[in-house]
Amino acid sequence: MDSEQRKPLLNRKDKRNLTLLLCIILTFTVMNGTMFNVAIPDIAEEFNLLPSQVSWVMTGYILVFAIGSLMYGKLADLFPIKRLLTIGIILFASGATLGLFSPNYSVLLTARILQAMGGATIPALAFIIPARFMPEDRARVFGIVSATVAFASGLGPITGGLVGGAFNWRYLFILSILSLIAIPFLRKWLPNEERKKGTVDVLGALLIAGSITGLLVFVTTFNFIGLIGGFIAFCLFIWRVKTFHSPFIEPAMLKNKYYTATIATSFLGTSAMFGMIFVVPIMARTIYDLDTVQIGLLLFPGAMAAGLIGQYGGKLVQQKGSYPVLRLAFVMVIIGSMLISTFIGFPPYLMALCILVQYMAFPLIQSSTANLLTELVPANRTGVGIGMFNLMNFLSGAISSAVFGALLDLEHIRFQINPFASNGEFAIYSNLFIGLTLISAIALIMFTLVFRHRLVDNKAKANF
Template sequence: MSAIAEQATEEYTLSKSEKKKIIFLMCSVLLFSVMNGTMFMIAVPDIAGSFSLLPSQVSWVVTGYIILYAIGALMYGKLADIYPLKLLLTIGLSLFAAGSVFGFFAPTFLMVVIARLIQAMGASSILALAFIVPSRYFWDERGRVLGIVSSTMAFASGVGPVIGGFVAGALNWQFLFLISALVMITIPFFQIWIPKEEKKEGKVDILGAVFIAVAVADLILFITMFDWWYIVISIVFFGLFAWRISKTDIPFIRPDLFKNAPYRTTIIAGFFAIMTMMGLMFIMPLLLSEVNELNTLLIGLTLFPGAMVAAFMGRWAGLLTDRRGSNQVVFIAFALMITGFLLISTFTGGPAWLISTVLIITFIAFPFIQTSTANLISTVLPRNEIGVGMGIYNLVNFMSGAFGGAIIGKILDYDNDIKLNPFSIAQDNEIVYSNVFVGFVVLTILNGCFFYMSFRRK
């Protein structure tokens, strides 16, 4: 029996109760995975104070984690096309829990960084496989389940900073590791509830995996540190990777995957959409701190309503994707993004409650764009390539977030007294923030036109 046939058989033999258990398990561990990133971003100043570190030194707590998390999302995606999900999840959760326990007892900053790297090696499996599970076990209701996954990510992104700030303030930043260690409780349930699968034909091109891993790592380092040696090394290894996949019989990524025009269009459109959404997440704490003079806890509470509404709307995004198709939901997401960015640009400098209110519109766009693009990828790829296809999708999302943060950081370094939005109430140093959101509006409109024209031709 073929791999595709086996998948279909497994899919239809699952009862409604079994499917609910799988969704509950995946969302539970995904919650910890996403929160683990946002909690530690809040705690970076406290970690620096504990070890008397410079900002460039303590940044490795975040940078090192992002690098391995991004690479791991690609690697686990590829492995999912060959190995059973139960095995990959067990390995990933074990690493995540081990890194969390190790981090709690870490006596030095070096040990803390190592703990974060181990965490990333495990947590990346959760993100990668959370987007593959709907295509593996819920083929006829992928959109609905992807909507639930996106809702969970939105909820975790919103609640993470609040929990991180509370725990780090009331106890100590090391206790954040213990929160993530709770994922070990779920491992026995994955052994029981995830369907048994056989290893499929194929093997991983180790050399190709090494080439792409080094290329991605150096590209992220270049984005975060702006050392030109990193981009040179990255280009060299991307070249070696391209040479490798064109020469070997079993490439890590098949070259014809990028010849799939709908997949390529979705990846490109998703890159720019997620870049603006992650740019929003990067710029809002800075704006609320500098313009509205809020502390960390109040910033988290200001962002919280939008994240909660987005979590609620994720379910509707999934249902709408199943009923109306991915393309229409992509355009709904673009419309929400344009409206939200324009309103934030207009009211930059206004009271925090007003910013929190208009942010809700933009936050709602996140589950819509994520659900629709992930579902679109699952429909335009052969089922035996969905794993690596989703791995590339997750990797590109990480890269887009890093690009967005780096570009915005550079823009904010320069003062600007020319308002691009004539209706904006921003004044003085607030204007540059308002103008950034105008840039987001323009980029989203161009992205929407690209997506429309590409699929119209196809």
């Protein structure tokens, strides 16, 4: 058996240690993406910035992070994961150190981009490591990783509000610097791998990066130059895929209807989740007049519940399979969105319970989708296959935030779509959550229709 076919596996103790360590550094990374949201006003005040300027503290980070999640996925098919993670964490901590002492906005923006360049390795590889080194436990570990992402996304705003309020927004970078502690343990517990044969299509990578950049610039700033530039880059990328012998993304993968349907439904489901996380803080401030910490506490029960159910959800995927769990998750998003739409204006504790229902679906969508992708994608393309999954997740966050942000400007709307909602004064928020309900319903229908034959085949095999 050659080196490319050998799969270095982990013993039980190393699996447990590595999973725990991945969750810790993943928590730092995800929180780093959300806890700076609450610091934006303070940063703008310190450096005397306009809203359009300071927004790039988040936009630039998301942009590089999204592209990096795909790039590192592709690189993981060729280079040892241990090496990629080491480089990524060093870049992540270096950017944080630069941000901690940044004397001006330009240095701060450079620090955030450097952080994103390194931080993108962690969520990208956190889903690849179980698929490669823990195949028999991958569904369970996917559940734990997804639960960590959901929990950290809710913990980020609270941490940002507490640290930024008690000290200074610069101290938020210290949490990222602490990730350096993980390097020696990762190098000890991750198996050694050899450099695999193959080359990186650099031009193809640059073209796909350009198309994603153009799209994100358009959805975050509504600048049509970005949209045109992204479209041109995407057309050139398609040309590259058709003409180059080893393109960055294999066309056969994109022609697989099950793979593309899984990515598309995950995109829609995650859009609904990020849409909820984006709209709720604005709604809580407008309707309930909650401060930053109180808004974090409104989301916190859902984040805690997601963290708990994610671990159980991974075991459920392992026992029942990805298909029923993913469909259950979409049903939960539909119910949660409908409940929020109906009970807007009711006391915050009731709203927290409605949010909890939808929040619990997040790790189930992530873990079942990641597990399903490992079944659909050949082992030698797992990296880029899951890289596309991560990329679409980050794109869904950026796009849903931009779209719902624009819709929230229509505050004068009083027409209410939901017949069960009692307060027409909050119609715009109620209608937005009806929109999230429809998005989730479309994802559920699409997934069921595409996979119906595959589900029948699986049931026949099970009966046989």
